[in-house]
Amino acid sequence: MAKKNRDQEIKLSASLEDYLETILQLTRAKPVARIKDIARARDVKAGSVSAAMKRLESLGLIRYERNEYIELTVEGARRAQKVLSRHLVLTSFFEEILDMPADEAEEEACAMEHHLSDAAMDKFVRFFEFLRTCPGAPSNFLELFHGCRRLDGEAECGFHCSDPACIDDEWQKNRTTINALEHGQEGTIMHVGTAPAIRQRLLDMGILPGVKVNMERRAPGGDPVWIRIEGYQLSLRREEAEGVAVEV
Amino acid sequence: MIVIAGQPNAGKTSLFNALTGSNRNVGNYPGVTVERREGKYRFEGKRYDVVDLPGTYSLSSFSPEERVAQKELLDHTADVVVVVVDSTALTRSLVLLAQVIHLGANTVLALNMSDEAHAAGQFLDLDLMEELLGCPVVETEAHKRVGAQKLKSVIARAAEQPGEPRPPVLGERLSKALMSIESMLANTSVKHEQRSWVACKLLLSDREFTPLVESQGEGGFEAVAQAAVLRKQIEEQTGEDISVFVAERYHGFAHGLVTETIQQRPRDDARVLSDAVDRVLVHRVLGLPFFLAVMYAIFWVTFTVGEYPMGWIENGFAFLADLVSANWPDSTAPELRSLVLDGVIAGVGGVVVFLPNIVLLFFGLALLEDTGYMARAAFLMDRLMHRFGLHGKSFLPMLTGFGCTVPGIMATRTLENERDRLVTMLVLPLMSCGARLPIWMLLVPAFFAPSMRAPMLGAIYLFGVILALSLALLLRKTVLSGEEAPFVMELPPYRVPTLRAMLIKMMERSWLYVRKAGTVILGISILMWFVTSYPKADARDIDQQIAADQVTHQEGRDSIAATLNLKESFAGRLGVAIEPVFKPLGFDWKLVTGMIGSFAAKEVFVAQMGIVHSLGESGGRSESLREDLARNYSSLAGASLILFLLIATPCMATVAVTRRESGKWKWAALQFFGLTVLAYIISLVVYQGGLLLGFG
Numbered sequence: 002m003a004k005k006n007r008d009q010e011i012k013l014s015a016s017l018e019d020y021l022e023t024i025l026q027l028t029r030a031k032p033v034a035r036i037k038d039i040a041r042a043r044d045v046k047a048g049s050v051s052a053a054m055k056r057l058e059s060l061g062l063i064r065y066e067r068n069e070y071i072e073l074t075v076e077g078a079r080r081a082q083k084v085l086s087r088h089l090v091l092t093s094f095f096e097e098i099l100d101m102p103a104d105e106a107e108e109e110a111c112a113m114e115h116h117l118s119d120a121a122m123d124k125f126v127r128f129f130e131f132l133r134t135c136p137g138a139p140s141n142f143l144e145l146f147h148g149c150r151r152l153d154g155e156a157e158c159g160f161h162c163s164d165p166a167c168i169d170d171e172w173q174k175n176r177t178t179i180n181a182l183e184h185g186q187e188g189t190i191m192h193v194g195t196a197p198a199i200r201q202r203l204l205d206m207g208i209l210p211g212v213k214v215n216m217e218r219r220a221p222g223g224d225p226v227w228i229r230i231e232g233y234q235l236s237l238r239r240e241e242a243e244g245v246a247v248e249v
Numbered sequence: 250m251i252v253i254a255g256q257p258n259a260g261k262t263s264l265f266n267a268l269t270g271s272n273r274n275v276g277n278y279p280g281v282t283v284e285r286r287e288g289k290y291r292f293e294g295k296r297y298d299v300v301d302l303p304g305t306y307s308l309s310s311f312s313p314e315e316r317v318a319q320k321e322l323l324d325h326t327a328d329v330v331v332v333v334v335d336s337t338a339l340t341r342s343l344v345l346l347a348q349v350i351h352l353g354a355n356t357v358l359a360l361n362m363s364d365e366a367h368a369a370g371q372f373l374d375l376d377l378m379e380e381l382l383g384c385p386v387v388e389t390e391a392h393k394r395v396g397a398q399k400l401k402s403v404i405a406r407a408a409e410q411p412g413e414p415r416p417p418v419l420g421e422r423l424s425k426a427l428m429s430i431e432s433m434l435a436n437t438s439v440k441h442e443q444r445s446w447v448a449c450k451l452l453l454s455d456r457e458f459t460p461l462v463e464s465q466g467e468g469g470f471e472a473v474a475q476a477a478v479l480r481k482q483i484e485e486q487t488g489e490d491i492s493v494f495v496a497e498r499y500h501g502f503a504h505g506l507v508t509e510t511i512q513q514r515p516r517d518d519a520r521v522l523s524d525a526v527d528r529v530l531v532h533r534v535l536g537l538p539f540f541l542a543v544m545y546a547i548f549w550v551t552f553t554v555g556e557y558p559m560g561w562i563e564n565g566f567a568f569l570a571d572l573v574s575a576n577w578p579d580s581t582a583p584e585l586r587s588l589v590l591d592g593v594i595a596g597v598g599g600v601v602v603f604l605p606n607i608v609l610l611f612f613g614l615a616l617l618e619d620t621g622y623m624a625r626a627a628f629l630m631d632r633l634m635h636r637f638g639l640h641g642k643s644f645l646p647m648l649t650g651f652g653c654t655v656p657g658i659m660a661t662r663t664l665e666n667e668r669d670r671l672v673t674m675l676v677l678p679l680m681s682c683g684a685r686l687p688i689w690m691l692l693v694p695a696f697f698a699p700s701m702r703a704p705m706l707g708a709i710y711l712f713g714v715i716l717a718l719s720l721a722l723l724l725r726k727t728v729l730s731g732e733e734a735p736f737v738m739e740l741p742p743y744r745v746p747t748l749r750a751m752l753i754k755m756m757e758r759s760w761l762y763v764r765k766a767g768t769v770i771l772g773i774s775i776l777m778w779f780v781t782s783y784p785k786a787d788a789r790d791i792d793q794q795i796a797a798d799q800v801t802h803q804e805g806r807d808s809i810a811a812t813l814n815l816k817e818s819f820a821g822r823l824g825v826a827i828e829p830v831f832k833p834l835g836f837d838w839k840l841v842t843g844m845i846g847s848f849a850a851k852e853v854f855v856a857q858m859g860i861v862h863s864l865g866e867s868g869g870r871s872e873s874l875r876e877d878l879a880r881n882y883s884s885l886a887g888a889s890l891i892l893f894l895l896i897a898t899p900c901m902a903t904v905a906v907t908r909r910e911s912g913k914w915k916w917a918a919l920q921f922f923g924l925t926v927l928a929y930i931i932s933l934v935v936y937q938g939g940l941l942l943g944f945g
Binding site: 193197198199200201202203204205206207208209210218219220221222224225227231232233234235236237238241 | 306307309311337338340341344489492493496497500515520527531533534536537624627628629631632635641735736737738739740741
């Protein structure tokens with residue numbers, strides 16, 4: 002509660018936070034920061050930088066004498082550090098997890114860093130911690146995700162995905178379609194993906210994600226197929242059965 | 250009014266029969282080819298009207314049946330809606346119940362086939378179920394008419410004191426979304442109790458409801474916009490498509506209801522016997538031979554056994570005609586006498602003579618349906634039918650077409666997709682119907698050697714089938730292309746059918762044939778009698794001809810008069826006028842006139858041939874008519890004629906029924922002209938090709 006109050010006392014605009022962040026970065030590279038360095042880093046005119054510096058000084062976040070070097074106060078350094086760490090977490094999220102190009106990731110991070118609450122920041126950090134430390138987390142899921150073409154709208158769903166990145170032995174072995182079930186084999190429905198009218202009918206007949214399905218038999222020629230779900234039996238054409246993904 | 254709703258195979262119609270006894274009326278819903286059954290019964294001095302809704306798995310808007318069922322429930326304020334569920338497939342069946350309750354109807358739940366469920370070891374806590382649903386629950390065994398009285402008294406109570414069904418529990422997320430949309434529907438004309446249902450439809454962006462609500466002005470637009478926002482939200486939050494999400498909520502409700510009320514679960518081996526039977530009957534290798542054997546048996550019974558009553562009926566009408574002509578002298582009102590004898594008696598006879606075939610065929614089909622084999626047959630046949638752009642279920646109407654095209658077209662109602670139905674309907678006349686059999690019986694022996702007759706007859710039927718399938722494929726690729734109906738079909742366990750249920754089904758359909766086809770055929774018979782009888786030939790011309798031919802006996806005089814009269818009649822004149830068109834096919838005006846007559850009913854061709862060939866006698870088995878035909882036409886012309894009669898111009902009743910069942914004259918016209926043009930081309934190619942090759 003106390004912390005929140007303090008934040009509220011010195012509520013900063015996004016651009017002021019950006020200046021603090023820039024100053025922090027500059028003072029890490031060199032011992033001091035000057036107006037023209039800041040103006041160059043942020044690609045703005047020196048005049049607007051000095052106006053902002055006056056505002057920050059009046060808030061007690063920097064020490065600034067005319068034509069002198071700029072230094073962060075303790076409070077200023079704390080605020081700058083907070084924004085910078087948000088910036089870093091968000092950038093790595095966009096870049097590493099969501100697989101965005103570096104410059105786009107930077108841009109998104111700059112826009113979001115000012116609005117991320119402490120709680121959300123905490124969640125992000127926990128997520129990264131989990132990925133790095135949990136031995137149970139699948140090591141290759143990021144690669145699978147990045148390789149999945151359906152994100153770019155190239156394929157309807159991951160189960161028909163022919164992208165090499167998707168083909169992982171274990172993963173592929175367990176997932177198949179109703180049509181590929183062998184006589185007497187059981188599977189659990191994962192995804193129902195066919196044309197809307199057909200899909201609605203499948204859903205009405207109880208072909209829903211999570212339901213167990215058993216392959217009973219096929220008609221001569223292998224089409225249609227005869228399946229059993231939860232105690233009753235249905236027939237489906239091969240192409241309809243191919244649209245329903247199951248896990249064995 | 251009482252409305253009965255239920256999923257296919259839940260025994261809805263049996264329950265309807267058990268309630269109404271014989272007070273029923275089968276018709277169509279306006280504009281669509283969905284059957285509408287109405288009936289009534291009296292209970293404790295009060296009259297109850299019952300409507301049997303078409304069987305649907307849910308109340309969505311994809312098939313005509315579903316739209317009709319939904320509309321009936323929304324528009325007509327039913328006093329009580331009886332939802333019939335299959336106790337042996339409870340969870341799935343109860344989804345429809347959840348939807349009916351959601352729709353705001355005063356509901357009664359009938360747990361049908363309770364005997365089978367009990368036999369399988371399933372028992373439910375009915376009191377708890379009533380409490381959870383807030384509506385009465387009755388166990389029934391409709392096919393044995395058990396529970397019908399109980400149901401009637403429950404309906405009576407529900408009609409007087411509507412219960413308060415509790416809205417189905419659909420989960421917090423969906424309920425909140427629905428309430429939010431509902432509140433915006435307050436400014437529209439949507440009824441209060443139906444708002445939640447309509448809201449759900451909007452959420453699903455239903456193609457029927459969305460424009461309907463939008464037309465309600467500001468409030469409607471807001472509701473539709475809100476539904477779009479919430480749909481997006483739910484899809485984003487759950488990662489599920491909205492239709493999956495909603496379907497899962499309904500299933501969840503049904504599943505929860507079963508879990509809470511079930512006292513004893515059914516044994517897993519309940520279907521053992523049925524499954525064992527299926528292992529043989531739907532076997533990958535044995536399945537098809539067995540299916541063909543079943544079909545053969547049904548046709549054998551239909552046509553071979555049917556021949557006896559057909560003979561009796563023919564004799565009966567002949568006796569009636571003799572009776573009339575013996576007691577009605579030629580001299581008194583000869584015109585009216587001719588109308589009664591040749592128009593009415595012959596017309597009615599023409600309808601009734603096919604009744605044995607139709608009754609037997611329908612009995613066979615009812616047997617297949619009620620035992621559950623029909624679904625297996627569709628399962629076995631779908632691959633073949635699908636290859637030609639048809640549906641596994643198309644085979645039933647096409648099969649029926651061998652008996653008579655008219656009931657075959659009516660049987661296309663079992664098809665869900667409009668396009669599948671139209672394709673099947675349009676090619677159905679190519680299935681050589683029972684009325685064409687007398688024609689083949691006359692023509693095949695006339696033009697082909699005895700050893701060739703049986704193979705020729707088989708070839709005629711086969712050619713019709715091949716042509717029908719090819720045309721179906723062509724139609725599917727051109728005028729009727731588009732998304733196909735799913736073949737998601739339930740395969741119910743085998744059941745021992747009751748004779749009563751089969752007889753009711755048989756009678757209903759046969760009566761439909763007599764009423765719908767019969768009236769048209771009778772009307773057209775009278776019209777055809779007129780165009781083939783008037784105007785009459787000049788009496789002096791007849792006398793001249795008789796003198797020229799030096800005919801002395803009375804029979805000869807009569808036949809010459811008949812020939813000349815037909816030639817002078819409207820039909821004869823038309824035949825003569827269009828003779829040049831048919832000359833390249835090897836036909837003369839006599840055959841053309843006969844074909845004009847066959848438009849009334851195919852078998853009329855035989856009678857007309859008898860008249861134009863001066864034999865005055867219409868018996869198809871007449872050796873002399875055959876000899877006469879063989880003398881006058883080459884075998885090649887005969888083949889051309891057979892092909893033309895097989896393919897061309899479906900009879901008037903077929904055209905009328907196609908118009909009625911498809912809802913548009915357009916399709917009937919396409920069928921009529923398309924088939925006639927096709928027949929002309931094929932006959933032309935065969936005749937001219939044959940001439941070139943030196944046949945004939």
